[in-house]
Amino acid sequence: MANPLSILLVEDEENLHDSLKLNLELEGYEVSSAFDGISAVKAVQNEYFDLIILDVMLPEMDGLTAMESIRLQNMDVPILVLSARNSSADRVLGLKKGADDYLTKPFDLEELLLRVQKLIDKSKKLQDKDTIGDTYSFGSNMVDFRAQEAVTKSGEKIQLSKKEAMLLKLLFENKNDVVTREKILQTVWGYNVYPTTRTIDNFILNFRKYFEDDSRNPRYFHSVRGVGYKYSE
Structure with a gap:
């Protein structure tokens, strides 16, 4: 419910x-x-x-x-x-x-x-932005939301946690738009009261490790200081 x-x-x-x-x-x-x-x-x-x-x-x-x-x-x-x-x-x-x-x-x-x-x-x-299908590809990466799996840039298949898959989906659906920290916590974690955590930062760091050619100079996953996070291609 x-x-x-x-x-x-x-x-x-x-x-x-x-x-x-x-x-x-x-x-x-x-x-x-x-x-x-x-x-x-x-x-x-x-x-x-x-x-x-x-x-x-x-x-x-x-x-x-x-x-x-x-x-x-x-x-x-x-x-x-x-x-x-x-x-x-x-x-x-x-x-x-x-x-x-x-x-x-x-x-x-x-x-x-x-x-x-x-x-x-x-x-x-x-x-409610345009929803995306069960799979999403970008660069040489592919995410399968239903199976909670991804194929990384190196061709390695990895398991994603439910929260990782939900966060990726939210970012992909809002491509090129900043998604606020509040919106992420509400949508992915279902919190009404925000915890003060670095949880989302850690998820973004993981995404960069999986999917970016150079995790220090990300092309896809960006943190927008004080506002939120953005996926862009």
């Missing part, structure tokens, strides 16, 4: 927060709570979320400032902004600062749930 989708709910008005949390959980979402902007930014640094619901009027750090900080570290997570301000200038500002959608208070609960579903669906569609 797939992991439940996770939502970060950032709302300091207690009654509204509790009501939204309950209703989202009834829809099957896993909900984490934050009651101010600073906690919201910290939560995004430590965990993976499929969506953020963010109120504008928050203590400590307002929602728009929090959103700017979140966008510096995560461009992909969909953000639905809630605001008591309903002028078009406020909406435009919210969207400019990085919101994917903007809902003014008071709002209809059904509408909120519908917008949440739509944002998550849209985000998932964008993330």
